Structure formats: structure tokens, C-alpha cells
Amino acid sequence: MDAVISLFDTGVDLVFSLYTFIIRWLMPLLAFAVLLRSILPLWQDRKHKKTWAFLYLVNGDRIPVNNWENLIGRSKLADIVINLPFISRNHAVLTFHDRHWQITDLGSKGGVLVNGEKADKKTAVNFGDTITLAGLDMTLLPPDDEREAVENNDEENSYSFSHATSSITFLLVIVFQVLGALQICISRGTGKNAAVPAAFLVFILAECIHYVLMRRRSKKSFVLELLGYFLCGFSLLIVASAAPGALYKQLAAIIAGMVVYTILEAVIADLGRAQKIKYVFMAVAAVLMLLNLTIGETYFGSKNWINLGFITFQPMELVKVAFVLAGTATLDRLLTTRNMTAFIAFAGACFVTLALIRDFGTAVVFFGAFVVISFMYSGDIRTLFFVVSAAAFGGFAAVSFMPYIAARFAAWGNVWQYADTSGYQQTRTMIAAASGGLLGVGGGKGNLYRVAAADTDLVFGLLCEEWGLVLALIVVAVIVFFTVHAVFSTKNCRSSFYAIAACGSAAIFLLQTTLNVLGSVDILPLTGVTVPFISNGGTSMITSWGLLALIKSAEW
Amino acid sequence: MKLLSTRTAVLMLLIVLFVLGLAAFNIRYFNSAFAWAHSHANRHYYKNGMLSVRGTVYDRNGDVLLMLDGESIEFNAEKDVRTAVMHVTGDREGSVSTGVLSALKGRLTGWNLFSGAYSFHKKSRSELTLTIDSGLCRAAYREMKGRKGAVGIYNYETGEIICLISSPSFDPQNPPDVEGNPEKYEGVYLNRFLSSAYTPGSIFKLVTAAAALENIPDIENKHYLCEGRIAIGPDSITCLKAHGRVSLQEALAVSCNTFFAGTALELGAETLQKYAEACGFNNSLEVDGIRTAAGKINLKNAVGADLGWAGAGQYTTTANPLNFMAFMGAIAGGGEMVRPRLIADDSSSFFDFKPGKKVLKRETADKLKAMMRNNTITSYGEEKFKDLELCAKSGTAEVGGGKEPHAWFAGFLDRKDCPLAFAVIIENGITSRAAADVAARVLQEAAKALKQGRNL
Numbered sequence A: 001m002d003a004v005i006s007l008f009d010t011g012v013d014l015v016f017s018l019y020t021f022i023i024r025w026l027m028p029l030l031a032f033a034v035l036l037r038s039i040l041p042l043w044q045d046r047k048h049k050k051t052w053a054f055l056y057l058v059n060g061d062r063i064p065v066n067n068w069e070n071l072i073g074r075s076k077l078a079d080i081v082i083n084l085p086f087i088s089r090n091h092a093v094l095t096f097h098d099r100h101w102q103i104t105d106l107g108s109k110g111g112v113l114v115n116g117e118k119a120d121k122k123t124a125v126n127f128g129d130t131i132t133l134a135g136l137d138m139t140l141l142p143p144d145d146e147r148e149a150v151e152n153n154d155e156e157n158s159y160s161f162s163h164a165t166s167s168i169t170f171l172l173v174i175v176f177q178v179l180g181a182l183q184i185c186i187s188r189g190t191g192k193n194a195a196v197p198a199a200f201l202v203f204i205l206a207e208c209i210h211y212v213l214m215r216r217r218s219k220k221s222f223v224l225e226l227l228g229y230f231l232c233g234f235s236l237l238i239v240a241s242a243a244p245g246a247l248y249k250q251l252a253a254i255i256a257g258m259v260v261y262t263i264l265e266a267v268i269a270d271l272g273r274a275q276k277i278k279y280v281f282m283a284v285a286a287v288l289m290l291l292n293l294t295i296g297e298t299y300f301g302s303k304n305w306i307n308l309g310f311i312t313f314q315p316m317e318l319v320k321v322a323f324v325l326a327g328t329a330t331l332d333r334l335l336t337t338r339n340m341t342a343f344i345a346f347a348g349a350c351f352v353t354l355a356l357i358r359d360f361g362t363a364v365v366f367f368g369a370f371v372v373i374s375f376m377y378s379g380d381i382r383t384l385f386f387v388v389s390a391a392a393f394g395g396f397a398a399v400s401f402m403p404y405i406a407a408r409f410a411a412w413g414n415v416w417q418y419a420d421t422s423g424y425q426q427t428r429t430m431i432a433a434a435s436g437g438l439l440g441v442g443g444g445k446g447n448l449y450r451v452a453a454a455d456t457d458l459v460f461g462l463l464c465e466e467w468g469l470v471l472a473l474i475v476v477a478v479i480v481f482f483t484v485h486a487v488f489s490t491k492n493c494r495s496s497f498y499a500i501a502a503c504g505s506a507a508i509f510l511l512q513t514t515l516n517v518l519g520s521v522d523i524l525p526l527t528g529v530t531v532p533f534i535s536n537g538g539t540s541m542i543t544s545w546g547l548l549a550l551i552k553s554a555e556w
Numbered sequence B: 001m002k003l004l005s006t007r008t009a010v011l012m013l014l015i016v017l018f019v020l021g022l023a024a025f026n027i028r029y030f031n032s033a034f035a036w037a038h039s040h041a042n043r044h045y046y047k048n049g050m051l052s053v054r055g056t057v058y059d060r061n062g063d064v065l066l067m068l069d070g071e072s073i074e075f076n077a078e079k080d081v082r083t084a085v086m087h088v089t090g091d092r093e094g095s096v097s098t099g100v101l102s103a104l105k106g107r108l109t110g111w112n113l114f115s116g117a118y119s120f121h122k123k124s125r126s127e128l129t130l131t132i133d134s135g136l137c138r139a140a141y142r143e144m145k146g147r148k149g150a151v152g153i154y155n156y157e158t159g160e161i162i163c164l165i166s167s168p169s170f171d172p173q174n175p176p177d178v179e180g181n182p183e184k185y186e187g188v189y190l191n192r193f194l195s196s197a198y199t200p201g202s203i204f205k206l207v208t209a210a211a212a213l214e215n216i217p218d219i220e221n222k223h224y225l226c227e228g229r230i231a232i233g234p235d236s237i238t239c240l241k242a243h244g245r246v247s248l249q250e251a252l253a254v255s256c257n258t259f260f261a262g263t264a265l266e267l268g269a270e271t272l273q274k275y276a277e278a279c280g281f282n283n284s285l286e287v288d289g290i291r292t293a294a295g296k297i298n299l300k301n302a303v304g305a306d307l308g309w310a311g312a313g314q315y316t317t318t319a320n321p322l323n324f325m326a327f328m329g330a331i332a333g334g335g336e337m338v339r340p341r342l343i344a345d346d347s348s349s350f351f352d353f354k355p356g357k358k359v360l361k362r363e364t365a366d367k368l369k370a371m372m373r374n375n376t377i378t379s380y381g382e383e384k385f386k387d388l389e390l391c392a393k394s395g396t397a398e399v400g401g402g403k404e405p406h407a408w409f410a411g412f413l414d415r416k417d418c419p420l421a422f423a424v425i426i427e428n429g430i431t432s433r434a435a436a437d438v439a440a441r442v443l444q445e446a447a448k449a450l451k452q453g454r455n456l
């Protein structure tokens, strides 16, 4: 034992080494458990369907109405399929907005009547009313009480179950964060700096309060918030290690993000309110873009900062939320107007702003989200193809004509040849990743923090080096899970408004992560975007929570 | 919501693309992480471009060859030793790419895919024991007397390389002005034993003999009349003198060119090529991860006198000293070649243990062994190699360009208690005797060391 201790300066060092040795294994296991516990319910709980009403046919058959927005028609993709030759493929949309049922004719040949009166535009339908689709009569009636009671009972059980599971997952998340914080304290010298334990204490307290508040308010599953906490904890670990000076700022951003999330989630829960608030967001975004163009300041080649003296922020980050909302529409509107002019105009304004402030990476993210949203909106593959090829051409032109972008592409694929010039950041990221192995060298013991933007653009390398490839991939998997979650919740979504908002937000998360991770390791050109929730940066953090609220809104 | 649900396919497509990109990164990671981690920019391992890990490299007797303490790299205390083993240890600047400091840096850093650069305690040291005997290396280097060339000896039963020197060398503790003395330090960063390939000259006759033994019926009892020269087409093959009536064994002992030229023509280019490749030509070996240069042979266009000269080792063919030494080991080992290695008690070689590679038929190997023993007795002088049971072949390789020929001497000791195979090459050594003299003294030294109880 003496011989062992003599290798260390003191016995304390030995204890610290042992601690790092153990958590290198323990933390990936914990993170994996958190991920697994979050993923599994996605496959289990989805069979549960709530019936809002029934459509009774003349022959006595009844059709359950399971969504707030139901496409009725002959098409296989209709929610209520009526396979009769005189029914149009997309005949009508039956919606439940603001506690009222309404039906909208989608320009069908046979027409729509409500109680025998022609319903050209959106027409209210009350329980007991007769809807006639091209001569086919059906009556809208509420679900029978008995059934509902049984179902509610079911729900109570399943919700209390999910309460228990989510509190265990939450506990795992907290344990993970405590272990990580202790590791940083150890490797950055104990006692000398109280900022790390203080920041983590406040953070854990904040997430506990948020957890209790949210749980009390909502009976929905709690997976997204828990994973949000998990990622935020990781961003604190990264900031504590790479930029300790920004620790409190990041902590404040996380708390602000949680507040934004809570408010936004509550505000848009009501569809009518959400549709109105969308225009407020777009107006604010327009102001932010104008401000950025006029008083924006340039850092690292992009003029994407605003300095208000007491606070600096990146307006285009905040615009992302408005951008996603701008593309949303309820199903009836989506199928009647098919008019995307407002969204395209808004997107155009965003692209012009991004081009003027020379933020190429963010432009790619916006464009990707634009493609996803416009496809969700129109479902038109030809338009999609046209848009993508036009963008590819535009991108090509941008790369060829703009030297500052061309420089970034020049090193792409050959970063080791330019290891100390234009490939500096990528090679250092790969060196860091290789140094970390699968389990990392231990939090706070890396070297990548010496490289500029290690905690933002190169954060994947920092994750790999200090916490290992396994944990880095789990973090990436969590963000991919957000996207899968958005896809899954679209199936049973209340409104296409939320479905588009969720998928658009998920697209932004996914594209940012793709560009950041693959860019920093030279699979893609380095474009300098952040990883949502993970990278150091206040505006990015708040935006991430905002977008998460939109993903959450689609959940039922 | 079915309609919108189908339209989320575009999002799924983005996920698939991202996952594919991640897979591409992971494949690159698993293939290249070693190289990334050992980039000179990695602060875990390098400071100002110099290896900054802690570790010690020992020779087989526990003598320190290299001492790394994180700040500096120290070599053996004795100048002659560190000069002799410089090509094995490498230099501080990493100019010797086959040295431990470059080629085996992974052993010093301890990096692996699983743990990366993690170490349990801050001051962890790596320990590496090599198979070489530094005293023997010093002796061999002294025997070279500044001439350019290389000496290598290995145990053909265990594969351990006990002597590996390349001349010229320099003191890595106090590196000289190499660029200022291009003549003196020509190719000094090259380990000539591992990374060079020379015209083999007469030592190649062993390959021709092996092919003849297996392909020409009753070759051992045939006799041939050497008149000192034979004409093949417009060209001719010559011997130093007319050797008269010679058998295969006698032809090998006197190194009769015309005999082996005739044999090569009888065998044909294809057969000779096949045997040369089996004996290690056109093949590089890996010594604990250090790749050797390959000797080259290409007889595709060799006809007439060219093929004849090729049979006598004088064509475009080249031989790498280490590969040829391994071929000697194969003859000694009854046709089976044990791969030479440099790292002692290597746990990793336990896992990728490969049985000896079959190079020759056992009886062919034994016949060659007997003939090589006869070479020593009748041609090289048994008194010089007293008690060594030496089996060998000398070679004088004409290099043209008005330069003196290279001197080769290669073979093995047919002794159970001292199973050593060796190769010596002296550039422009004039006669093969020069190489034989070096071999004699170094092998005697090795035998003496063995008697003294140094575990060879």
C-alpha cells in the first residue's frame, strides 16, 4: 500500500484517482439507463387512444373520432376512411377547436351539408347534428359516458405508473450530475473554487423545483423535460471544465430557459391562443432581425451578436422559435389554402438576414428546417426537389464566390494537411476524441479547452475527451431521440399546428447537432453552429428550451 | 393525422443521414484513433513536439536504453552503447522512424482504443523490455569500424532479435551536425538492417540451390564442368577462375557462378521466382509492428544471361537483411521460419501467436544446412568460427558504378544451446571476408556472453 501511495503525492490523490476510475464506468451506465428509460415508453404507451366523439352512420355503424383534426375521405391517408366512390379522396376536415366541432369542405365534388344546409366554409357542428358528405348522412355524437369512465380510470393508472418511473429517472439524472460535478471539483482543485459546487447546487435545486411544478400541473409523460435537465447538466459540466468564468452565466441561462419553456408550453397549450401568439413571435423576430442588421456586432467572422450594454445575445437564435411557428397551420387551413406565401416570405427575410450577417452555418440550419416544414405543409415532393436543388445551386454559388465560406470548405477532407492552419480546430477535436477513448480521461482533465470555441463549436471533441466516446454518443442519441419523439407524437397529435411545430423544432435540433458533430470531426465542413442544450451560450440555451416546448406541445 | 405522419418521412431521412455520418466517423475513429492520439499536437503525450510520457526501455539484461521522465529523454549512460542501439531506440527528434521512440511510441504512451490517454495515476510509467543485448550491439557496432552496413542476430527458435545495429550511427544524447556531414552520415536515420535492400550476390545461390534440390532430379549426384565462363547468346557468365568438375555442394562452397547460372536456366524464371518469393523476397516482415523493407525480385523479363546472372544473385534482385536473416533461420529450423521480434515477453504476441511459417521442405532445409556447414569447413575456415558449428554463405555483390562490391555474410549456428541466425552486410566491403570477420567476432562474443550466463 505504501508503494501505491508513494506514486501519489498524498492519500487524498489516491482517493481522487479511485473516484475518477469508478465514475468513468458509472456515469456512462447511468446515462445509458436514463436514455433507455426514456426511449422504452415511446413504444409501450402509444397504443392508448382517446376517442373524442363518434360518427354514427345510418346503418348503425359508428366511427370513432380520435383526433382534434380529422381528415375524412377515400384516401388511405385519411383519418376517417370512407371507401365509397362518390366520396372525394380528401373530402372534408372535421376539427375540434376551442371546444367546438367544425367541419370544412375541401372542395369536394359531392359537397358537405350540415343539417341539410350547404357548408362551403368552416361550419360549426354540434353534437346531434347531421353531416352529409355527398349524400352520405352521419350524426356526430359524444362518446358514451361509460366508456369514458373506464378510460379515465385506465389513464389514472398509467399516469401514476409514469409518475413513478419518471421520478426514478429524475433521480438517476441528479446522481449523474452530482457525480460529474464532484469529478470537476476534484480535477480542478478542491476548495480553491466554490463556483462549481455552488452552481450545481443551484442548478439541481432549480430542476427539482421545475420538476415538482410541472408534475403538479400536467399529467403528461415527462421524458422530454428529464432529458432536457440531463443535457443542461452536461452543459454545466462542460462550462465548468472549459470556461469556468462563464459558469454562472450558463446557470442563469438554464434557469431562464426553464422559465421560457414553462411559459411557452402553457401559452401554446391552447390552440386558439397559439395561433394568435404565432404572429406576435413573427413580429418580434422581424424586429430582432432588423436590430441585428443595424446594431449587430461581429465576432469570429459573423455579425450575429447584439450588445445592449447589460446583456449580449444572438438574435438569430431566438428567431428560430418564430421561424418554426411561422410554418405552422391547422389541418383545415393546410388543406384548403395550400398557400405558403407568408411562411416563404418570412423564411426569405431570415435567409437574407443570415446572408448579410454572414452566418452560413445557421443559414443551413434554417434551410433544413424550411425543407422539413414546407414538406409537412404541402407534402409535395416535386416542390421539395425543386427547392433543394435550387438551394444546392445557391450554396454552390455561395461557396464559389464568397471567400470566407470557400476558406472553410478548402480544408474539408484534408484537415491533417492543414493541421496548424485552417484544419486546426478539426484536428484538435479528433486528437481530443482519440485521447478520450471510450470512457474519457476524466472530467476536467482534457486539453481541448485550450482551443478556441472548444465549448461551443468543438463541444463534441470536449465531450469525447473528458467523458468518453460512449457518453458523447449517448448525448447525441438524446438529441436524435427528440426528433424521433416529434415523429412519433405526430401520429396522435391534437393538431397539425403542433405536429409541424414539433417537427420543425426537431429538425433544427437535429441539423445543428449534425453540422456541429460531423463538422468538428471533418465528415462535413466546419460551419460553427452549437449543439442544442450542450454548447456554452445563453441565447442558444434559452432557444433550445423554447424549441423543446414546441416538441412537447405535440405530445398527447 | 395520418397525412402529416407520412410526411415526417423527411425528418426520418435526416435522422438516417446523420446516423450514417456518425457511423462514418466511428469507422474512421476505430481505424485512425491511434494516429490521431499520437499526433505531435496531442498535449497528453507531447510537449513542444517531444514525447513527454514517463517510461523506461530496457534491454534483455535490464540495462536501461531509454529513460523518459515527462520532461526529457535520456539514453544509456555509455556513449558507445547508446550509439550502437540508436537505431533501435530512435532519437529525440523522431528522425529514425523505425526506432522505439517513433515506431513503438504506442507502447510508451500506453494508449489504447478503450482507455484512450487515461491513466489511473498521474505519474504512471510504462516499462518496455527489448530482446536486444546492448553489450552485443556495442561489440557489433565497434566491429563495423565506421563502415556502412548492418548486423543482425536472432534466435531462430524464439524469434528474439539479440543484436541489431546499423552503421553509421551517432550519439543520440549529443546529436552531431548530420546535415553538415552528408558523406559521413549518409542515410544515418535509416536502420539499414530493417529498411534497406541490397543486391544479394552469392548469398542468393541458396535460393537457387533450394529450388534445384526440389525441382531437378538427382541434382546432388550430378557433376558439372566449370571452365570459368559460359556463353549464353551474345553474353557470357564468368567465374573468378575455372572451378573444374563441381557438384552442387562444391559449387556452393566455391561460389561457382556458371554452375548456378546453368541451374537457373534449367529451372526457368517462373520456378526461381516462386522459390525466391517463398524464401521471403517481395515480402516485408513486421517486427512488433515495425515494417521492414522488402527485397525485390522480378524475373518476368529475365531470359538468357540475365536469368543466369539472376541465379547467381546478380540481377535487379535485392535482398533486405532482416528478411534474409529470417530465411537463414528458416533453414536452421528445418524449413520453418519463426518471425523475428524485438519486444521481450510480449503479452500481445501471445494472442496473435502465429506458428512458424513453412518456407522450405524439411529435407531441403536439412540438405542446405549440410551444404552450408560444408561451406564453413572447406571455404571460410573453421578455426575462425571455432566451436560455433557455423553454417553460412558469403556473398560479394557487384554494385556497378565504379564502386566496390558489397560484402554479405549470412547463416546460423547449428547448436541447440545457441540457436542463432544472422546476417551481416558491409557496403562496399570489397570482399565477403570483411563481413565474415565481423560475423566471426560478434558470434564469438554472443557465444561468450552465453557462457557467462547472460540469457540470450
Ligand SMILES: [Zn+2]
Pocket (backbone or CB within 6 Å): B226, B227, B228, B239, B240, B241, B242, B243, B244, B255, B256, B257, B258, B259
Ligand atoms: Zn565456376
